[in-house]
Every structure is written in C-alpha cells, then in structure tokens.
Amino acid sequence: MPRFDKHIFICQNKREESHPRGSCLAKGSNEVTEQFRKRLKELGLNSKIRANSSGCLDACEFGTTIVVYPGQIWYGGVTKEDVEEIIQSHVINNIPVDRLIIKDKRFLKNG
Secondary structure (H helix, E strand, O other): OOOOOEEEEEEOOOOOOOOOOOOOHHHOHHHHHHHHHHHHHHOOOOOOEEEEEEOOOOOHHHOOOEEEEOOOEEEOOOOHHHHHHHHHHHHHOOOOOHHHEOOOHHHOOOO
C-alpha cells in the first residue's frame, strides 16, 4: 500500500526579478503551499495526500506552477484562492480543474 495516495508538488523556485520567465516564488507559491497544507490538515487528508515544496519544475512562465501525481496533471497560475477548488475537485473527486491546467503540449500527458 502506498504511503500517500497523491502528491502535490508546488514550485518554490526563485529567479532574479528581471528574468523573462519570472519565478513561482515571486508569484505567490509560498502562500499556495501554506494553503494546501492548512486545508489538507483541516480536512484530515494530510495522511493520504502530501503537499510538497518543490525546486524548479521548469514551468516558471506559467507560475505558480503545481503538478499532481499520480496522473501528472500540471496547473499554472495557481493562487491560494484556487487551492480549495483543486482539493475538492481533483484531490477528493479525481476531476482535474480544467481552467487551471497548463495547455502547453509539453505539460499535457498526451501532448
């Protein structure tokens, strides 16, 4: 039996402010991580679902970027206000949040 049913990796990469791709940290990834951890704990899911801070996911232009496994679903532009929808729809009910999925073919499973 796996230790966790799902892993949520949240990019915490920091780049120089002038970098053309930006960085997830500058786009609020700390707040997103904190909100995921807080809500998963409040919902009693933190023993089944793990929210991990991540190094660079190489998708900074889409930041804040997260990826959920299993399934390899990539989300971009995530804010702390989006966390509840991701938890309720994707994490609990296995329905990815289409409006947040990165549409670039490099990040689509069947891309």
